[in-house]
């Protein structure tokens with residue numbers, strides 16, 4: 001039997017005051033304890049709105065949420081003590097030192113009694129702080145004003161701070177936006193390590209699809225609705241085919257042979273000489289063996305999560321435009337063309353085998 | 354709810370506010386210039402005219418008024434800053450903490466009160482400098498009264514803030530709420546004879562004066578300072594006990610309504 005979900009979201013709806021549509025429109029999902037769950041979606045999809053509701057800072061319009069056994073509507077305080085959050089917008093006090101920020105946070109969570117200075121704080125706190133400073137790579141700089149830190153340092157400090165009370169669930173709202181690749185990798189090393197040791201449930205929103213590939217499951221939101229939910233592999237596979245891109249000195253002969261042998265193919269792009277043949281990993285070798293026309297190039301293309309994501313979102317947005325315009329058939333044709341467009345995108349990230 | 358946790362958190366929130374102020378030099382200078390100018394100009398010129406035929410020192414009267422008004426206003430304005438950092442600063446991190454909302458806003462009021470008291474100390478020193486006379490017991494009495502005035506101002510600020518969308522909006526409205534109270538609250542000139550004429554305008558002014566929250570804070574401070582001195586020709590309007598009662602009731606109501614409204618507004622965006 002699998003353990004009960006640590007996050008249970010049931011028919012969640014949020015409409016902001018004076019808004020003419022729902023920012024979150026009837027969303028339901030569960031997250032298992034210890035899971036790494038990632039919420040994806042374009043700007044304005046409703047990710048931050050969802051996180052704000054789940055962390056009690058925003059009241060939902062409808063639906064129920066339970067976190068770690070606490071009902072959001074009746075036990076907000078219980079939810080608050082179970083969750084930690086790194087906000088999308090910076091939330092450190094720049095007038096205080098890093099240590100003062102951490103200390104304030106620890107006291108707000110009831111970990112230590114308040115003392116007016118670091119020296120007067122209990123030994124356990126000092127030890128904990130030193131460990132944290134090590135993790136962030138701050139060392140003695142932990143006593144310097146946050147104002148003097150780089151963006152990467154600040155972000156890491158925020159993450160470390162949100163973990164100091166050992167939350168069961170950690171919400172990370174675009175934690176790496178604006179960070180350089182090195183800081184980003186650094187932060188992720190820490191997060192994944194922490195997840196292993198503390199068994200914290202991670203709830204991430206991000207624009208970097210590569211980060212979501214490590215997630216156990218992803219949930220793609222668009223215009224407040226879930227348009228895909230599953231493991232990254234499943235979501236990708238359900239959307240986009242793997243295929244082999246074939247090129248020949250005599251493209252006409254290749255096409256004739258494929259047709260004759262009953263192998264389905266499509267042109268790589270309108271007017272392109274190359275053709276695509278759908279093929280999973282195991283199909284590649286038999287396929288190549290069966291072709292006699294001399295090939296000049298062979299590439300196996302594995303669509304990435306990013307390709308799938310882009311295709312999903314584009315399709316959804318097109319659907320929305322179609323609805324708005326009341327276009328029936330024309331929309332479907334356009335939709336087909338767009339599906340192809342997404343596949344064309346896949347080429348830029350092809351895998352050469 | 355764990356009381357010691359809540360109290361420690363309240364202290365931490367308040368202390369953060371004080372630290373923030375003490376590290377902001379330009380704010381320190383800015384908050385002191387205004388009261389200084391007022392005491393000098395109004396106590397010297399305008400006050401002198403109003404003091405004709407009165408048996409108390411107009412300088413002291415104006416000084417005490419501005420002293421109370423500065424601390425009261427500074428507490429109220431300080432609370433408004435919560436609007437500013439609602440979106441982009443630290444307050445969102447405070448509001449997700451497992452704390453009573455009263456603890457958080459109480460801590461904020463306490464913190465802004467400490468800031469105001471720090472300003473009060475300097476204004477007090479300035480008062481001594483320009484020759485305000487007092488004995489030790491008078492000076493000591495100013496301490497607890499100042500604390501009450503600050504907390505009362507904070508409660509007023511909280512109620513105002515809960516009704517405002519943005520800091521800019523608040524700053525536009527604020528002068529309209531504060532400036533009249535400068536006169537109606539009796540900060541710089543006595544308001545004991547407002548209703549004397551008995552015509553509609555005088556009676557309305559007297560009414561407005563009585564509903565000015567600041568009036569009671571200013572009068573409490575003067576009442577305690579001039580303590581015992583027989584109602585010195587309008588220097589004091591009512592007994593400290595009466596003013597204290599009004600402040601406790603009104604301040605308590607402001608705080609309760611303000612917190613409830615603010616929390617509701619926060620969550621039901």
Ligand SMILES: Nc1ncnc2c1ncn2[C@@H]1O[C@H](COP(=O)(O)OP(=O)(O)O)[C@@H](O)[C@H]1O
Nearest residue numbers: 016019023042043044045046047048049050622
């Ligand atoms: N405070 C607000 N008032 C009104 N509408 C809002 C507010 N915050 C967000 N929205 C709207 O709700 C939608 C979802 O926003 P958000 O959750 O921030 O998206 P995301 O985090 O996925 O980029 C957007 O259309 C946005 O304009």
Ligand SMILES: [Mg+2]
Nearest residue numbers: 047048049088
């Ligand atoms: Mg967002």
